[in-house]
Amino acid sequence: MTAGPAGAATNAPQRTALAALATKATTSKATATKTVATQSRAAKQNKRATAAVKYAYKQIGDPYRYGGSGPGSWDCSGLAQGSWRKAGVKLPRTTQQIYRAVKHKVSWKGAKAGDLLFFYSGRTHVGIYVGHGYMIHAPHSGSHVKKIKLTHYYKSQFNGGVRPGY
Known part of the structure; x- marks a missing residue:
């Protein structure tokens, strides 16, 4: 001792x-x-995602306009950017820039409301996942912002997802 x-x-x-x-x-x-x-951090992200989704819902019916970043008309990345901006998260302007800038990536099965889902080989289209197999997006010229069911077609064209604000 x-x-x-x-x-x-x-x-x-x-x-x-x-x-x-x-x-x-x-x-x-x-x-x-x-x-x-x-x-x-997860609770804060969830609160922001809820705000982004709520804002996207309010844009349903607005016309699509190439390069549109609201208010009143949108393209797909402008809608994603505007919705998340309303939630207090700054995102770059184009789909490819958004995908590269947001570090938290998500899978098709791991998507939660507020996540951004990208489609096609060049990630040239983005929609805001709102839960239960639906997304809100600004599809193309001559159309308007709408909520759609994510069908097999979209699953086959899926090319990544991100969770902003995390």
Whole structure:
């Protein structure tokens, strides 16, 4: 035995056990802090996604216009950008730039409301997933912003998804 701080007798096994407990407590606290931070970030993203979807719904019926970034007329990337801007998230202008800029990628099956879904080989079209197999998008010239069911056709043309605001 050796004398510890204040003259208390301690031995090596006790010191090792105390050190292990201290390490475990520190690790548990760090893990808990990281979990809380992750939950906070996810909650914040979910709130933003809800706002983006709500805004996109309000644009249904607006005309498609090439290069349109609202209000009143939209192209597909302008609608995505405008909806997320309303939710407090700045996105680049084009579909390819948006896909590259947003780091949190999602799969077809992993999509949640607010995620942006990209289609075709050059990721030349984007829609805002609103849940339950539907998206809102500005499809093409001569059309208007609409909510559509994601059919097998869209699944076959899917080329990635992102989760802005995460």
